[in-house]
Every structure is written in C-alpha cells, then in structure tokens.
Amino acid sequence: MDKTEIVQIASQMSTREDLLALLNRIKQDEIRESGFDADKFYPFTMKQLLYYCNPNHAFHRYRQFKIKKKSGGFRLITTPRNRSFMMLLRSVNEILKAIYTPSDYAMGFTEKRSVVTNAAVHRNQNYVFNIDLKDFFPSVEQGRVMKRLTLEPFNFSPQIALLISGLCSMRVKREQPLETKRYDLDKQFMYVLPQGAPTSPVITNTICDTLDRRLAGLAKRFGLRYTRYADDITFSSMHYVYSKNSEFIKELIRIINTQGFMINEAKTRLQKLGSRQEVTGIIVSDKLNVTKKYVREIRSLLYIWDKYGYSAAMSRFFPKYKAEKGHIKKGNPELTNVLDGKLLYLKMVKGDTDSVYIKLYTKFQELVNRDSGPDKTNSYGISYIESFPILEFEKDKNTNITIFHKDGNKRYATFRMGETHQVASINKDVTPDDEQQKEKLAISCCKNFRGEQFWLIHLLDKVTVFKPKPVDIDELNNDLDLLLGI
Numbered sequence: 433m434d435k436t437e438i439v440q441i442a443s444q445m446s447t448r449e450d451l452l453a454l455l456n457r458i459k460q461d462e463i464r465e466s467g468f469d470a471d472k473f474y475p476f477t478m479k480q481l482l483y484y485c486n487p488n489h490a491f492h493r494y495r496q497f498k499i500k501k502k503s504g505g506f507r508l509i510t511t512p513r514n515r516s517f518m519m520l521l522r523s524v525n526e527i528l529k530a531i532y533t534p535s536d537y538a539m540g541f542t543e544k545r546s547v548v549t550n551a552a553v554h555r556n557q558n559y560v561f562n563i564d565l566k567d568f569f570p571s572v573e574q575g576r577v578m579k580r581l582t583l584e585p586f587n588f589s590p591q592i593a594l595l596i597s598g599l600c601s602m603r604v605k606r607e608q609p610l611e612t613k614r615y616d617l618d619k620q621f622m623y624v625l626p627q628g629a630p631t632s633p634v635i636t637n638t639i640c641d642t643l644d645r646r647l648a649g650l651a652k653r654f655g656l657r658y659t660r661y662a663d664d665i666t667f668s669s670m671h672y673v674y675s676k677n678s679e680f681i682k683e684l685i686r687i688i689n690t691q692g693f694m695i696n697e698a699k700t701r702l703q704k705l706g707s708r709q710e711v712t713g714i715i716v717s718d719k720l721n722v723t724k725k726y727v728r729e730i731r732s733l734l735y736i737w738d739k740y741g742y743s744a745a746m747s748r749f750f751p752k753y754k755a756e757k758g759h760i761k762k763g764n765p766e767l768t769n770v771l772d773g774k775l776l777y778l779k780m781v782k783g784d785t786d787s788v789y790i791k792l793y794t795k796f797q798e799l800v801n802r803d804s805g806p807d808k809t810n811s812y813g814i815s816y817i818e819s820f821p822i823l824e825f826e827k828d829k830n831t832n833i834t835i836f837h838k839d840g841n842k843r844y845a846t847f848r849m850g851e852t853h854q855v856a857s858i859n860k861d862v863t864p865d866d867e868q869q870k871e872k873l874a875i876s877c878c879k880n881f882r883g884e885q886f887w888l889i890h891l892l893d894k895v896t897v898f899k900p901k902p903v904d905i906d907e908l909n910n911d912l913d914l915l916l917g918i
Contacts (some may be wrong), residue, residue: 433461438530446589451596452481458523476520484517485598487574487623493517494602494626510602510626518630524599525631531585534637535644539712540661541633548780550661551714554668557657560709560716561667561674563684564699568663569632571693572639574601574623580638600631633662643691650687654680661712668716674702714781722781727788730774733767734795742767742803742817743877747829747850766885771796813881814888821892822873833875833889835867843867845889856887866891 441454456475463473484493495513498506512518534542539550554560565571574597580586581593588596601623625632644660651658656669673680688695703709715721737745746767775796778789809815826832826847833847835858843858856875858867866872874892879885 433458433526435530438527442527442531443587445592448478448481448591448595451592452476452478454527455481455520455523458526459519462519462523476516476523480516480520481595481599484520485595487598487601487603494629507627509628511628512630521599521630524596525634528586528596528631528634528638532634532638533585534634535641535648537644537648537659538637538640538661539659540664541637546780547661547712547714548720550659550666551711551716551720553657553659554666554709554711555716555720556718557668557709557716558670558705559668559672559674560703560711561669562699562701562703562711563665564696565663565665565688566694566696568693569627569636570604570624572625572636574598576639576692577601577625577635580635600625600629600635602626602629636662640691643687643693646687646691647684650680650683656680664712666711668711720781722778726774727778727792730771730778730792733771734792734799737767737799738795743829743849746877747852766879766883768800769883815879817877817879817885819874819876822870822875822889825875826870833870835889845887854887856889859888859890861891862889 438454438458441457445451445454459476460473483489487493493513494510496508496510498508500506512521534545539545539547577600578590578593578597581588581596582590586593602625603621603623606620606622625635640660647660647665648658650656651667654669654673655671656667656673659666675681685695709716710723713723715723733745733749736748749767749770775789775793778792779786782789784790803815803817820828822833829847829849831847831849833845833856835843835845837843843862845856845858847854847856862873872892873889876888876890877885878888
C-alpha cells in the first residue's frame with residue numbers, strides 16, 4: 433500500500449475492527465512485496481490485537497538485553513519477543529509514518545535525513561554544543577502517547593489511540609517514594625516507550641514536535657543553529673552563549689524540563705574551533721569527515737585480506753564484531769557485506785570523488801573479484817574464496833576440526849578460529865572412511881548464490897586449493913603497526 437492509501441483509510445477508522453483490517457492490508461502487501469507465497473498469509477486476529485495491546489503482558493511481549501555504550505556502561509534494549517508481535521508493530525509503524533511528517537529539526541529516523549544531514553547543519557562553526565536527553569524513550573509514558581494520537585495529524589478516535597498506545601508501550605517498575613503502598617499498582621508501575629521497539633522512534637518524534645519548535649525558537653533568539661537526532665541535541669554558533677549561568681542555558685533547561693525530559697549532564701559537551709568537533713559521530717569543520725580510526729579499520733582489514741587471505745581478515749574482524757553486535761544480530765557476519773556498508777557510509781560522508789574513498793573502494797572491488805571469480809564458482813553457484821588442506825589449516829590456525837553425526841546421518845564439523853566458534857558443512861562425497869583420514873580432506877571458505885558465507889569440508893581433489901600466504905602473528909602485528917603508523 434502506498435502512503436496516500438494508508439492515510440485515506442486511517443482517516444476513516446473509528447473502531448478496533450477498522451484498525452485490524454488496515455493492519456492486515458499492510459501485512460498482506462508486505463508479504464507480497466517480499467516475494468513470499470500470498471496463500472501462506474496468516475492475518476492478525478482480534479484476539480492477538482487485544483492481547484498485545486495490554487502493556488501488563490510484559491514477559492510475553494518483550495525481551496531485554498544490555499549493550500555496551502561507547503562512553504562506558506550499558507544501555508538496556510527492549511525488543512519484541514516474537515515474530516508475530518514484531519510484524520504487528522511494523523504494520524502499526526507504517527500507519528504512523530504515512531500520516532506523520534517530522535519537524536524540520538528532527539534528523540533521526542526520518543526519510544531523506546541522516547547523521548550526515550544532521551552534522552552538515554553545524555559545519556564550520558566556532559562552537560558546537562551537544563546535550564543528551566536522559567532516558568529518552570522511557571521518559572515518554574503511554575498516556576502522553578495516547579493524547580498525541582488524538583491530535584493532528586492523526587485525529588484517531590480514543591479507542592484507536594488507546595489500542596495503538598498500548599501496543600507501543602511496556603510496563604516498568606516506577607522508582608517509588610518510601611510512603612508508596614505495595615498494593616497501589618498505579619504507583620508501583622508506569623507504562624513507557626521501549627527503547628528497541630520499531631514504533632518508538634516515530635512516536636518520540638511526534639512527542640517532540642513542541643520541543644523542537646520551542647528549541648528552534650530559542651536558537652533563533654540567540655542566533656544559533658539547532659537540530660535533534662533522537663535524544664542527541666546540537667546547537668552551534670560563531671559566538672559564545674554557553675556559560676553555565678547564561679540566559680540561554682537557563683531557558684534551555686526550562687524548556688526541556690517542561691516538555692517532560694531531563695538533560696544528561698554527563699554527556700553535555702562544548703566543542704570549540706581548533707579541537708575535534710563531532711556531531712552524531714561525524715567530524716564537522718570546513719568539510720564533513722569520519723574519524724581516522726574508522727578509515728584505519730577499513731584499511732587494515734583490506735590489507736590483511738590482501739596479504740594473508742579472507743579467513744585471516746575474518747579472524748581479525750569477527751571477535752570484535754561479536755563482542756559489539758553479536759547480541760542484536762544473529763548468525764555470522766559476512767565480511768564483504770560489512771566492508772561494503774562501511775565504504776558506503778564513507779562515501780555518504782566524504783563524497784564519491786574523495787581520494788581516500790576511491791582508493792579503498794577500488795582495493796575492495798579488486799579483492800572481491802580476485803576471490804570470487806568465475807574460475808572459483810561451481811555449477812551450483814557456490815564460490816570458493818579460500819581452500820586449505822585440513823591438516824595445514826589446523827596447524828596454521830592452531831585449531832582442531834571435529835566431525836559430528838546427528839540423527840538421520842546428518843553431519844557437521846566444529847572448530848575454533850581465534851576466540852570464535854565455527855561450524856562447517858560436510859560435502860556428501862565425503863564418506864565415513866574419508867572422515868578418518870584428514871590428509872584426504874580440505875576445508876573451504878565459500879559463498880552461496882545469495883552471497884552468504886559458510887565453511888565446507890570436501891575431498892582434497894574436488895577443488896583447486898586457493899591457499900593464501902600462511903599467517904605469522906608477529907609479522908601480521910608488525911605489518912599493522914607500520915600500516916597504522918603506530
């Protein structure tokens with residue numbers, strides 16, 4: 433469904449049956465566009481809708497986990513526990529996005545805006561002033577969401593607004609004063625937006641319309657530039673107005689507090705011209721730029737891949753990736769996809785004519801073509817990136833490959849690469865007798881026709897061995913030290 437159609441249907445909704453019908457239209461269209469069989473469409477039911485709209489069903493609706501913050505400590509993330517609830521929230525989100533247009537100052541979770549457009553507003557200024565809103569998503573309670581949904585541009589009926597606000601909220605324990613009685617449930621719990629639900633970003637943008645308008649007015653009054661990326665607020669200027677007791681700071685605090693938010697003092701910072709000025713992770717000076725660390729990481733991975741092979745680069749990259757993102761992204765990452773994404777971001781920030789971007793992207797394409805050319809692809813569309821005799825692989829990687837048998841004679845192998853656990857498939861041509869003679873076997877790092885990476889154990893004479901230079905850890909570290917200028 434296109435936005436115009438969603439808006440038209442949503443404007444006529446008044447009952448929960450109307451909402452359910454629109455959600456199912458959106459879900460059905462999404463399944464069709466994804467290429468799945470439309471006959472396997474299972475519509476949302478009224479029973480599901482009424483169950484999931486009750487924030488008291490906390491355990492069955494959401495799961496929680498912590499992720500490390502770059503600044504230290506942890507951030508609590510809350511995401512839908514099952515696929516059915518996730519699809520329901522995504523359908524609700526399509527309705528909200530179709531109806532609502534964010535303010536000109538909201539740069540996060542908005543079409544055609546990004547961290548780059550956010551940073552560009554504050555380029556080439558003498559002062560860049562960053563503040564962070566404390567507990568941003570949990571600061572927005574269900575009652576506030578419900579009220580907002582009854583106003584322009586939504587104009588939902590109270591019944592529709594209650595259902596949607598319930599779907600998008602979760603129950604959390606309130607920090608209670610000592611005199612609160614245990615049996616007083618209204619004071620024991622509060623119902624707030626979860627950080628991690630697909631609907632929370634657009635809802636917070638709607639809630640912050642008044643905040644954006646008032647902070648933009650404050651910026652205009654003092655001759656400043658203003659943007660907001662979710663909970664990250666930035667002001668910039670050529671002149672100084674940021675002293676602790678200044679009229680600007682007093683009015684800033686007053687506006688934020690009256691809008692139901694608080695400033696996180698630990699993340700407040702003033703960046704002056706001459707120091708490294710950053711806005712949402714991007715350096716702002718006479719031109720936008722990424723950090724040197726970001727470029728070094730791409731360069732070092734490409735260097736290891738080129739000199740020591742794809743698997744060596746994966747060994748270097750994989751532990752860090754799993755430590756930082758393994759809790760939110762399932763499965764093993766595909767290094768080529770990650771590098772492609774990093775290069776795309778570099779292009780977005782620096783531009784496609786930037787010499788650093790051109791050099792790194794050219795090298796990346798060279799390595800992709802080298803390691804997945806037509807001479808390394810079989811009739812099934814499987815590309816062999818690297819292949820090793822198993823005995824040499826075990827010695828080089830300081831590991832041991834163990835083959836297991838499941839029920840139904842299904843086989844797989846496991847081994848460790850650095851600090852990570854890896855699983856390999858077994859080619860059907862490998863017999864039980866072959867398994868006992870490792871000198872007959874090889875292991876390959878492969879890609880299937882969808883570009884997904886996997887390990888495959890096969891007979892040594894079934895494929896040409898594409899073996900990179902053996903990795904000497906001391907040599908590798910010395911090379912990296914020189915490369916990175918350490």
